[in-house]
Amino acid sequence: MAERTPPFAGFEWMIAWRYLRARRAEGGVSVMTWISLVGITLAVFALIATLSVRAGFRAEFVDTILGANGHVSVYAAETIDENGRITKGFPDYAEIAERIREIPGVLRAAPMIKGQAMANANGRNAAAEVMGLSQADLAEIPRIGHGPDHMGDITQFDQGIAIGSGIARELGLQVGDKLRLITPDGAKTPMGTSPRVKAYTVTYIFTAGRYDIDNTRIYMPFAEAQSYFNRDGVADEVEVSVENPEQIDDYQLALLGAGGDNALLWTWRDRSGSFLRALTIEDNVMFIIMSILVLIASLNIISGLIMLVKNKGRDIGILRTMGLTEGSILRVFFICGAFTGTIGTIAGVTLGCLFALYIDPIFSAVNALSGGGVWDPSIRGIYNLPAKLQMGDVLSAVGLSLGLSFIVTIFPARRAARMNPVEALRYE
Known part of the structure; x- marks a missing residue:
């Protein structure tokens, strides 16, 4: 009895890598791959930048409340x-x-x-x-x-x-x-x-x-x-x-x-509770909006993989006749999509972290290019745009991006795996 190859064997990675770097004339989809990669990178970057600014603004606002006032006032009725x-x-x-x-x-x-x-x-x-x-x-x-x-x-x-x-x-x-x-x-x-x-x-x-x-x-x-x-x-x-x-x-x-x-209390939460609740609602809404952007960027992977499956129909038929199982074909195309999502996520996380770490010079440059007045402290309360990079925010962005990328990759990969090799080679 022939020995069964383990999942994600070396030849599956080799085939997926050849498809990813194939030129258009060879039936590759390098342009669509790059579009998907750039889309995921920008979406993850926007998500991490938004989360870090959100966390920084909230932390700075609370710190100014606690640092310039008492935490609770005890007063008499x-x-x-x-x-x-x-x-x-x-x-x-x-x-x-x-x-x-x-x-x-x-x-x-x-x-x-x-x-x-x-x-x-x-x-x-x-x-x-x-x-x-x-x-x-x-x-x-x-x-x-x-x-x-x-x-x-x-x-x-x-x-x-x-x-x-x-x-x-x-x-x-x-x-x-x-x-x-x-x-x-x-x-x-x-x-x-x-x-x-x-x-x-x-x-x-x-x-x-x-x-x-x-x-x-x-x-x-x-x-x-x-x-x-x-x-x-x-x-x-x-x-x-x-x-x-x-x-x-x-x-x-x-x-x-x-x-x-006759003592009564007035805490810092009573003083600024409505504003903090508004910030919490805004945080949740912004996370949902940025998550939708990541989903839209991830859907580009489907377009690229569907074109890849269509262009590689003959190859799929040959590989199936050579003995590759449906699972191997599925994993080959899953690797293609997952690779794009992973590289885009890594690039987006890198850009987002750099943005959060160097937000002051970036904001100063934007302020100078726009002629000043981008940030009005009389409206926002604090004097500059802060950013606070938190591990939880980064992990949530990574998990969301990779999860969506892997999920949307499954559908075109299953379509390739279920392709009938006879139909794929009939007109070749």
Whole structure:
């Protein structure tokens, strides 16, 4: 009994390789093969580029949220005192902050005053969100106290104020300049509440990396903020940072217990949850669209293989009469299609990874060629287009491309395997 050849034997690879590199005059389909190869390469490149930019944008956005703000704010519900006046805030904020610091996993608990004011300098105005913090608490905010593009000395914060780089640019301010803050909720007089206007020295300019923060935020020493906003003896909230902000829900019960009966929580997910959910939906839609592109590119393999099977009908008939089984014929043409898909996938992954790694110079070149203004931080929130290459994204792109390429190859390969050798040679 003749020995049965194993699947994907050497002669099957040899025949497939001869068909792939055959010239058109010899019945080959090199042009269609190249079209399929280029299509898969570009589709996989687009998929990996999209996934890396998607992951980079999300990571940068979340990092600016966590790096320039507390992870959760503990604030008090409004209460009515015995005189019928509505009060809010924590009069015992120091004790509450101390209890919160004792919770395992809490890194920082900072009493804070929050208010709005109009900033004025050099004949120009800007709306500002003013936050009152101590110097030690301000220095512990990662993107504020340790920002990469700061100016001034944060140790001088108690002698002035800290402003965002966007406000400084809009009002033409430098470290050491004077900035006037104007709020309508000033001193109460028999004639009503008069606006409060006070000038402060700019001692520190920070860049948090978020357009909306850098263009609106001002930090003021805590005691000065209490006086300026008529919040003597109280804190509006306690800003808390934790070790694992992704698991912020695990801290809620302990924080509510430390905050007292009137305590309420506002987490970073509450603050930006709608935007993050929109990003998730957009991520899923983009993955589906890019997957369709990969499928379309993979379908080109079918066209090439059908033409190859048609042109090689005589060869198939001869090979069958020589003893090749249907399985061997199927595997020969499967190798032809799978080889195209594999090489295209490898090339696409290489281009996609290079794009993600060198996105900054690529984006700078595109921005220069288009005359600038391609990326508007006032719309997108962050200052540049980030990319984050993740192994899971690369593997999903590779798996999708190879899977589709192998699946679509089976159909024309089965057609070649089932070809009747008598019919194939009848008119030869």
